[in-house]
Amino acid sequence: MMRKGLAGQRLVAVFLAGVLLFDFPLLSLFDRPLRVWGVPLLHFYVFVVWAALILVIAWIAERGAR
Amino acid sequence: MLPGWLIVAASFSYLLVLFAVAYFGDRRADQGRSIISNAWTYALSIAVYCTAWTYFGSVGRAASGGIWFLPTYLGPTLAMSLAWLVVLKMIRIARTHRITSIADFVASRYGKSHLLGGLVTIIAVVGTVPYIALQLKAISSGYGLLVGELGALRDGEGAVDSGWWTDGTLYIALTLALFTILFGTRHLDTTERHEGMVAAIAFESVVKLLAFLAVGIYVTFVLYDGFGDLYARAVAEPDLAGVLVFDGTGSIGYGGWFAHVVLAGLAVIFLPRQFQIMVVENVNEQHLRRATWLFPAYLLAINIFVIPIALGGLLHFGRGTVDPDTFVLTLPLAHDQAALALLVFVGGLSAATGMVIVEAIALSTMVCNDLVMPMLLHVRRFGLAARRDLTGLLLGIRRGAIVVVLLLGYLYFRLAGEAYALVSIGLISFAAVAQFAPAVLGGMYWRGGTREGALAGLSAGFAVWAYTLLLPSFAKSGWLARDFLDAGPFGIGLLMPEQLFGLGGIDNVSHALFWSLLANIGCYLGVSLLRAPTGQEASQGTLFVDIFRRGESVPTSFWRAGAEVRELLPLVARFLGERRTRDAFAAYARSHGLSGIDQLKADPELVHFAETLLAGAIGSASARVMVSTVVKEEPLGLDEVMNILDEASQVRAYSHQLEEKSRALEAATAELRAANEQLKELDRLKDDFMSSVTHELRTPLTSIRALSEMMVDDPDIDIDSRQRFLGIIVSETERLSRLVNQVLDLAKIESGHAEWHNTDLDMRELVQHAVETTAQLMRDRGAIVELALPDAVPSLRADRDRLLQVVLNLLSNAAKFVPVPGGKVWVSLGCDGERIRVDVRDNGPGIPPAQQGVVFEKFRQGGDSLSRPQGTGLGLPISRQIVEHFGGRLWLESTPGEGATFSFELPLASAAADQ
Structure with a gap:
């Protein structure tokens, strides 16, 4: 059962990390007039963190399935 | 521009495909070969979250506020990371209790209350019917864009000014009602699952994603040269600078961002359609596992091209000429990509219809089960009871509810038009369903919530939501006087709906979310804590909170x-x-x-x-x-109570008896154990005695045999030696017979079989006789005996021979241990009126304290083995037995080096004397 185990705790940790990464004050650090490969840093940051979170959740969820 | 007939044909062809997919899904479900029973379909169907609001509105929001369209999708991503903990519990609860809507969930949790179910239904209907209207509006304006002229639509005025019967949107709505009725209420199912509908929704999710990606790729890579090119051009436009930073319009701030994330996170779980798809339509709990990441990945995919399309539209049209909400359609149209525009329109259609279908099913289930049925039961209980088959009635109510919900949506769309109340309904709707969160989450993790608490919380939250968000949206639409908004009701500034109690500086949605959730949670907790939950609330509460602990066992019944x-x-x-x-x-x-x-x-x-x-x-x-x-829920009668009490007291009596029995058994066990120990000890003593006796017998036997053999083997042995040997043999034989006699004696005394010949005897005469008997022995040892006899002692009734044996034994012992020469033995006799006492003292080496107890044991003689004189080792034990037989005692006092005193005393009136 994945619910009570390590995976559950990992998911909660990911949730907390996501809340931190997507909100003030961490978010404000990236609101700068810089561009990464032409993309504004803010947009780049949000989408990259978002994708990373999804990857981590996928890793946890699919690992637990084994 | 496209001809109207083509668009209508494409739309209805698409809907026909949808019918086919749903029909196929239902067919396969009936055959038991479900096509929706896999995690991919489940995750795709959850994407019903992305409505026309996402499809058209995200670009519009991005065009005005940059990344501010994102909280609506970041919230669900975060919420889904906890889905395996929260949603799984909801699924398990819903499956166990056959819960088919969020209203039923709340009602069931708080003691199966009709009132709560009705309240939740009303909130859901009020909060989401305008949302349905928004979908219809999206279809309608999309159609208008495709057939009409760009310029006529720039400020969004709908092209529909002819009669309602010519309005294609109405027919779309009716077709959707037909679809929903066909696949949503085909039959009454106890689980309320609709496989065909879910298959169609998953199909729609694929269509809208592909259509949106198509236009996104077209704008980004065909019209422009990739992301970098778009951004480079946007940076060059000072007009677009606000899109590229966090808060270009500078009105909402990070607090508002956080509130929007929370709001969307709650909505993705508590929107009626999300509950329907995620919880009710879930086939297998394990599918949720993949959905926790696949659904967020879907959201990410559908949002990648939002900013590029917004930038492309703004670069192409400039600000203020074309409604940014329509960029996905107007950009292809402006570049004469009619086919792409049609595809995008179909994608938008799929986003809108998916939402409308699921929402209509969810709402109709709620309206039927939690609003209409309770009323029918209440008003015409007997009328209902009289009818035999109510399945038709139930299905009729559901179908009616679907038609009514869709027509209400259409009506709202016709009435509201371009009003603010419709345009902003997305977040307003989210805020409405967020009111379910305290009652549902509280009910899942806290046993203490009560029906009144949930009612108070929901009512307060709903009221504050209506006052701070719904009414202002009406006022902004011009349906209410604006001064209510600007100056507060009756001019009371503190009650201004969007700055309640003077709370300013945050946007209206965050403001409403804060106050409504504050009122909601406060009332829910406060009122719940006023009283303990009733039996039924507590039992339902335990069933919900401990759903994972119960396993598959049947819950204890209320009845x-x-x-x-x-x-x-x-x-x-x-x-x-x-x-x-x-x-x-x-x-x-x-x-x-x-x-x-x-x-x-x-x-x-x-x-x-x-x-x-x-x-x-x-x-x-x-x-x-x-x-x-x-079911007659029988009250407990007096007789029953008495019976229960009776049984209880009987049981108690039995248990008391049992306790006593067990105590007695324990005692008996202890006695038996002690007896057993004693027997074991006796057995051991017997073994010791046997080995001692045989040892003592062997010593004289050995010497007799050795001497006899010598005389047999050697006939030439001289007469003196022969005489000496024979003397030894005689004495050893005497010793042997003495030993045997003593052993027999001891055995007799110990077993109580000895014969006692009691006579009245004078101890003076007895002691004197004993001293005279041993006189020769004393002389041989060179010892002097001093005798101290009183003039007269009372006569004693005892066995003379036995007592003489005792005194002789003490005297011969003394003779054995006195030093040679110079030995002295003192014998005294005394009487204190009750007892007669005899002391025999010698001036021998004495007995060390460690040995003093031992000398009375059988075959244990005093002294070390070298200086030990001859003796059987039975004299003292026998003497002690004899003395004790007459009720007296025999003891020893000795200081090493100063001789030893053996004493015994006998009571004059012995109880055993007459035996």
């Missing part, structure tokens, strides 16, 4: 028996239909090892089963009411 199977079966059949009910009951009977329905007994478990079956069809609160019509 105490008193139903008949022949009453229960028809009751359920009236709502579910005869065949389905018989199937369900037969399956139940089989699972309990019975051969058929006839063998079922109406125990509480069966009543619970029937209630759960009904709950799936008409909601838990109504099911409770219906079951209560045939």
Whole structure:
């Protein structure tokens, strides 16, 4: 059962990390007039963190399935 | 521009495909080969979250506020990371209790309350019907864009100014109603799952994603040269600078961002359509595992091209000429990509129809089970009871509810038009369903919530939501006087709806979310804590909170028996239909090892089963009411109470007896154990005695044998030696017979078989006789005996020979230990009126304290083995036995080096004397 185990705790940790990464004050650090490969840093940051979170959740969820 | 007929044909062809997919899904479900029973379909169907609001609105939001369209999708991503903890619990609860809507969930949790179910239904309807209207509007304006002229639509005025009967949107709405009725209410199912509908929704999710990606790729890579090119051009436009930073418009701030994330996170779980798809339509709990990441990945994919399309539209049209909400359509149209525009329109259609279909099913289930059925039960209980088959009525109510919900949506769309109230309904709707969160989450993790608490919380939250968000949206639409908004009701500034109690500086949605959730949670907790939960609330609370701990076991029933199977079966059949009910009951009977329905007994478990079956069809609160019509919930009568008390006291009496018995047994066990120990000890003593006796016998035997053999072997042995040997043999033989006599003596005394010849005797004469008897022995040892006799002692009744044996034994012992020469033995006799005492003292080496106890044991002689004189080792034990037989005692006092004193005393009136 994945619910009570390590995976559950990992998911909660990911949730907390996501809340931190997507909100003030961490978010404000990236609101700068810089561009990464032409993309504004803010947009780049949000989408990259978002994708990373999804990857981590996928890793946890699919690992637990084994 | 496209001809209207083409668009209509494409739209209806698409809907026909949808019908086909749904029909195929239902066919396969009936055959038991479900096409939706896989995690991918499940995750895709959850993407019903992305409506036309996402499809068209995200670009519009991005065009005005940059990344501010994102909280609506970041919130669900975060919420889904916890789905395996929260949503899984909801799924398990819903499956166990046959819960088919969020209203039923709340009602069931707080004691199956009709009132709560009704309230949740009303909030859901008020909060989401305008949302349906928004979808219809999206379809309508999309159609208008495709057929009309760009310029006519720039400020969004709808192209529909002819009569309502010519409005294609109405026909779309009616077609959707037909679809929903066909695939949403095909039959009454106890689980309320609609496989065909889910298959169609998953298909729609694919269509809208592909269409959106198509236009995104077209804009980004065909019209422009990739992301970098778009951004480079945007940076060059000072007009677009606000899109590229966090808060270009500078009005909402990070607090508002956080509030929007929270709001969307709650909405993705508590929107009626999300609950329907994620919880009710879930086929297998394991599918949720993949959905936790696949659905967020879908959201990410559908949002990648939002900013590029917004930038492309702004670069192409400039600000203020074309509504940014329509960029996905107008950009392809402006570049004469009619086919792409049509594809995008179909994508938008799929986003809108998916939402409308699921929302209509969810709302119709709620309206039927939690609003109409309770009213019918309440108003015409007897009318309902009289009708045999209610399945038709139930389906009729559902179908009616679907049509009404869709027509309400259409009506709102016609009335509101371009009003603010419609445009902003997305977040307003989210805020409405967020009010369910405290009651649902609280109910899942806290046992203390009560019906009044949930009612108070929901009412307060709903009221504050209406006052701070819904009414202002009406005022901004011009339907209410604006001064209510700007100056507060009756001019009271503190009550201004968007700055309640003077709270300013945050946007209206965050403001409303804060106040409504504050009121909601505050009332829910506060009122719940006013009283302890009732029995039913507590039992439901435990069932919900501990759902994972209970496993698959049947929950304990609320009902105490008193139903008949022949009453229960028809009751359920009236709502579910005869065949389905018989199937369900037969399956139940089989699972309990019975051969058929006839063998079922109406125990509480069966009543619970029937209630759960009904709950799936008409909601838990109504099911409770219906079951209560045939189940007599017997109150506990006085007799029953007395019986229970009687049983209890009997049981207590039995247990008391048992306790006593067990105590007695314990005592007996202890006695037996002690006796056993004693026996073991005696056995050991017997063994010791036997080995000692045999040892003592062997010593003289050995010497007799050795001497005899010498004389036999050597006939030439001289006469003197022969004489000496014979003397030794005689003395050894005497010793041997003495030993045997003593052993026999001791055995007799110990076993109580000895013969005692009691006579009245004078101890003076006895002691004197003993001293005279041993006089020769003393002379041989060179010892002097001093005798101290009183003039007269009272006569004693005892066995003379035995007592003489004792005194002789003491005297011969003394003679053995006195030093040679110079030995002295003192013998004294005394009488204190009650006892006669004899002391025999010598001036020998004495007995060390460690040995003083030992000398009275059999075969244990004093002194070390070298200086030990000859003796059997039985004299003292026998003497002690004799003295004790007459009620006296024999003891020893000695200081090493100063001789030893053996004393015995005998009572004058001995109890044993007459034996």
